[in-house]
Amino acid sequence: MTNVIDESGILAISTRLQRLADALRKEGQLIYQSFGLDFEPKWFPVVYTLHLKSSLSVVEIANEIGYAHPSTISLLKELEKQQLIRSKKDKTDERKRLIVLTEKGKTLVNAMQPVWENMQRALSEIADNKHNLMKAIEEAEAKLKVSGFFERSQKIRQSGNL
Amino acid sequence: MTNVIDESGILAISTRLQRLADALRKEGQLIYQSFGLDFEPKWFPVVYTLHLKSSLSVVEIANEIGYAHPSTISLLKELEKQQLIRSKKDKTDERKRLIVLTEKGKTLVNAMQPVWENMQRALSEIADNKHNLMKAIEEAEAKLKVSGFFERSQKIRQSGNL
DNA sequence: TCCATATATGTAGTTAACTACGTAGTTTTA
DNA sequence: TAAAACTACGTAGTTAACTACATATATGGA
Known part of the structure; x- marks a missing residue:
């Protein structure tokens, strides 16, 4: 298992970070599945944010999760398709769309609490x-x-x- | 600059890793440019590996850099277009393509040494x-x-x- | 008050990795 | 020694983020 890149030091750091991110995302997907949940790791930032803040515009969510707004829009589309969120126009500013969790979304968030706890422990083993x-x-x-x-x-x- | 994700702990770790990888790759591109070099950060693992090992097959390179082989093939295509590498059939095993740096490739590797040194120092400031x-x-x-x-x-x- | 600028959202196309699958040589084994 | 299994390479399509650009609404200054 000689591996030049593991030894090339910090210059390959972005490669290493990406590899690790990929691996964790994929295994995260398997974990949700194994708990019988129809949820994907990439949705976590948006859903978790809405769980805490309840009603935010598209750009506000993008800022919270640190993504560019078009990435956020495509996540929101997926979540809308899953009926986990819905949106309505802001009455005081017609440009804005306010996003909230649906009842189904809130229920799912509750159901995910023990899974998140489980993941947190597994991740702690790996990262601490x-x-x-x-x-x-x-x-x-x-x-x-x-x-x-x-x-x-x-x-x-x-x-x-x- | 409140940021829910920065506070959501380890559950968003793959998001954070990806963000960081992206940022470093993009800035790396700017650094090569600023030194007047026609080189991209994503090429580093392949080129650095060939610099050390001189002649390897496609799959051997993929293993060294920890990528899936199709990803490696597409990097090799780009490097071939840049005339930084070339390949020839292995005489003892007709399935294999042996990849080597061209003269242009070797010259570029030499020219990049001070840039890599510079990047290494900047990355150390960030990561140490x-x-x-x-x-x-x-x-x-x-x-x-x-x-x-x-x-x-x-x-x-x-x-x-x- | 109206025009310039700024902000919010959306669309299209790009990127850098991946998996799945196919084909062609090589090796093993019955 | 022929069939089965394995290995090497390649292509096609996917994914999860991005940038650049377009449009609509809001706001601030002359």
């Missing part, structure tokens, strides 16, 4: 190590927010040595 | 924190190799409480 993965992600995101990868590269370059 | 991102990824991957997310979920479920 000497270097905690969630904390590492949070710290890296915080750094990027202060100054991006490109900006840091430019600064290093201008500093002379590279 | 209290919880080191690369190490966290490695640890999580090791755990998954022992027993996957699904398998762990099943075991927790069977243990009774969930």
Whole structure:
């Protein structure tokens, strides 16, 4: 199991992140199935957000979950098809569509609580190590927010040595 | 900048990983451009592997970089178009195509050394924190190799409480 | 008050990975 | 030694995110 990429260090980091994200998403799908639930991991951010905030516009949801708005729209379409959400025009601003969970959606969220608890434990086993993965992600995101990868590269370059 | 997903904990981890991978890949593209190099981050795993191993078949490359072979084939097509690699039939096994870097490819690899060094430093600034991102990824991957997310979920479920 | 600018939503097309399946050589085994 | 099983490569179609652009409504300033 020699693997050049695992040894090429940090340069292949985006490859490694993507691989890991893919694997977890796919296995997440199997877990929902095994509990007999008709739910997909990619829906989690939207549904969880609406569970907490109850009524939000498309762009507000996009901001909450950190996605571009067209991605959010396509998730909302799927959830509408599943009858887990519905939407109505905002009366005070005709441009906005306010999204809410349906009764079916709320029921499903309740049914998913033990599954989420189960997943959380399994994920903790995987991610809680000497270097905690969630904390590492949070710290890296915080750094990027202060100054991006490109900006840091430019600064290093201008500093002379590279 | 309230963000439900950042606070929803580990359940949205695959979303977070993907976001981070995307951001780093895109900024990586800008960095190559800023150095005047016609190179894309997604090509790195293949090119770096061929730089170290010089002649490999399609499936061997796929295994080295941890991708499915069709993904590798489409990367190889792009690299062939860029004239960075070429291939010839293996004489002892007619099924195999042996891939090598061209002279242009080798020259580019040399030209990229300082850029890779620069990127490595910038990435270290981002990822070397209290919880080191690369190490966290490695640890999580090791755990998954022992027993996957699904398998762990099943075991927790069977243990009774969930 | 009306025009310019900004915001909210939507559509179309792209990207970078994947799985499923097909074909052609190679190896094993009955 | 011929059939079965395996391996290598390739194609087609899918997925889950993205950017760029279009349209409709709202708002602020001259």
